[in-house]
Amino acid sequence: MKAKLLRNGLLIDGTGQEEKLGMDVLIEGNRITAIGPHLDIPSQYQPHEVDIIELNGKTIMPGMTEAHTHLTWQDSLYIQDIDFKPIEETMVGAIKNAETMIKSGFTSCVSAAARGRVDIAIRDAINRGQLIGPRMLANGAEVSATGSFVDVQPSHVSVHGLAILADGEDAVRRTVRSLFKEGADLVKLNVSGESLTAHARGEMTLYTYKEVRAAVEEAHARGKRVYTHARSSDSVKICVEAEVDIIGHADFIDDEAFEMLVHNKDRLFVVPALNWLVSTLEHGAKYFGQEAIDATGYKEGLEIALRNMNRLYKAGVRILPGGDYGFKWCPHGEYARDLEHFVKLVGMTPMDAIVSATKYGSQIMEMEDELGTIEVGKLADILVVDGNPLDDITVLQDHSKLKVILKDGEYIVNLLDVAHQVENAVV
Numbered sequence: 001m002k003a004k005l006l007r008n009g010l011l012i013d014g015t016g017q018e019e020k021l022g023m024d025v026l027i028e029g030n031r032i033t034a035i036g037p038h039l040d041i042p043s044q045y046q047p048h049e050v051d052i053i054e055l056n057g058k059t060i061m062p063g064m065t066e067a068h069t070h071l072t073w074q075d076s077l078y079i080q081d082i083d084f085k086p087i088e089e090t091m092v093g094a095i096k097n098a099e100t101m102i103k104s105g106f107t108s109c110v111s112a113a114a115r116g117r118v119d120i121a122i123r124d125a126i127n128r129g130q131l132i133g134p135r136m137l138a139n140g141a142e143v144s145a146t147g148s149f150v151d152v153q154p155s156h157v158s159v160h161g162l163a164i165l166a167d168g169e170d171a172v173r174r175t176v177r178s179l180f181k182e183g184a185d186l187v188k189l190n191v192s193g194e195s196l197t198a199h200a201r202g203e204m205t206l207y208t209y210k211e212v213r214a215a216v217e218e219a220h221a222r223g224k225r226v227y228t229h230a231r232s233s234d235s236v237k238i239c240v241e242a243e244v245d246i247i248g249h250a251d252f253i254d255d256e257a258f259e260m261l262v263h264n265k266d267r268l269f270v271v272p273a274l275n276w277l278v279s280t281l282e283h284g285a286k287y288f289g290q291e292a293i294d295a296t297g298y299k300e301g302l303e304i305a306l307r308n309m310n311r312l313y314k315a316g317v318r319i320l321p322g323g324d325y326g327f328k329w330c331p332h333g334e335y336a337r338d339l340e341h342f343v344k345l346v347g348m349t350p351m352d353a354i355v356s357a358t359k360y361g362s363q364i365m366e367m368e369d370e371l372g373t374i375e376v377g378k379l380a381d382i383l384v385v386d387g388n389p390l391d392d393i394t395v396l397q398d399h400s401k402l403k404v405i406l407k408d409g410e411y412i413v414n415l416l417d418v419a420h421q422v423e424n425a426v427v
């Protein structure tokens with residue numbers, strides 16, 4: 001693989017330190033080997049062995065992490081559509097979504113559930129170099145109680161594509177054990193409801209402490225982690241107490257749940273999936289009617305979620321982007337909208353929103369020593385952005401502005417000219 005010299009960029013390194021103008025980044029093999037102004041090309045290289053890419057002040061930043069991914073949700077209208085889609089078509093769509101993910105600037109992702117073994121097969125194929133996609137932590141089906149919000153078929157119809165129903169500690173243990181046997185990196189439990197499903201609203205807590213704790217024990221015994229869907233305050237408390245690792249949503253938290261999250265901020269992550277609420281409020285009426293959207297209570301729910309995310313952010317809890325993309329009204333490819341919500345709705349600085357997507361992203365991937373910041377020795381997962389996301393965070397949503405996307409030092413996208421050093425003319 002050729003070495004690459006990114007020349008004269010605005011460096012946002014992902015550590016949260018102030019951005020720096022006029023910076024070069026040298027990439028040799030899959031690693032970053034030098035950073036600084038006016039870098040020389042190491043003398044061991046022939047001119048044709050180094051790609052020189054002139055950035056003229058474009059932004060250099062780390063690749064981002066999408067922390068609530070569903071590759072197998074394929075811009076469906078109803079949750080039921082996910083159940084009914086045959087696994088073969090689901091697989092094909094998920095392969096396409098993996099490519100969309102990395103070409104949107106997200107070079108890593110944490111799955112928050114998938115159909116069957118699709119995530120696992122795609123993760124392995126990406127790691128073997130057979131498919132284009134992000135670094136992935138793969139998940140299995142949503143482990144859920146009977147009557148949860150993903151238990152949506154009439155009781156006389158037994159179709160459960162996206163969920164595995166498991167009631168009681170033993171059933172949860174058995175399910176979690178089998179998901180890890182199949183190769184999942186983490187498992188997903190639905191601890192609260194979700195108000196788009198009328199019989200299992202977000203305020204309801206649908207798993208007991210003992211059931212959640214059983215899943216955590218099985219995961220931690222294998223060095224693996226548990227990801228939960230938890231909106232209600234009680235569900236969040238159960239998750240923290242049971243030592244869940246990643247809590248999705250956490251929006252309806254009372255003061256006690258807030259304190260518990262803050263107290264455990266060094267070991268857990270919160271992924272609010274704000275775009276799900278924002279997009280459903282923006283576009284849901286078109287598909288379901290205004291009355292149905294009003295009935296979800298999402299409008300009030302979003303206001304509560306934003307207040308709580310703001311105080312969690314101020315208290316130093318790690319909040320990550322990841323927005324439940326994969327429905328008709330919040331399609332794949334729009335992942336960077338969560339960063340805009342962090343800035344405009346939660347009150348983060350643009351720099352902190354970038355840190356949450358990069359440095360915190362590497363922490364949730366458990367690759368902090370390798371990814372997430374642009375530092376010498378780290379893997380070269382890098383974006384070049386035509387624009388400054390510190391001035392306008394929405395620039396990250398415009399795929400045409402993502403001029404270079406590198407993963408492991410290799411081009412996923414390169415829309416810029418590549419030059420090679422011209423040797424001094426021999427007189």
Ligand SMILES: [Zn+2]
Pocket residue numbers: 068070112324
């Ligand atoms: Zn989700």
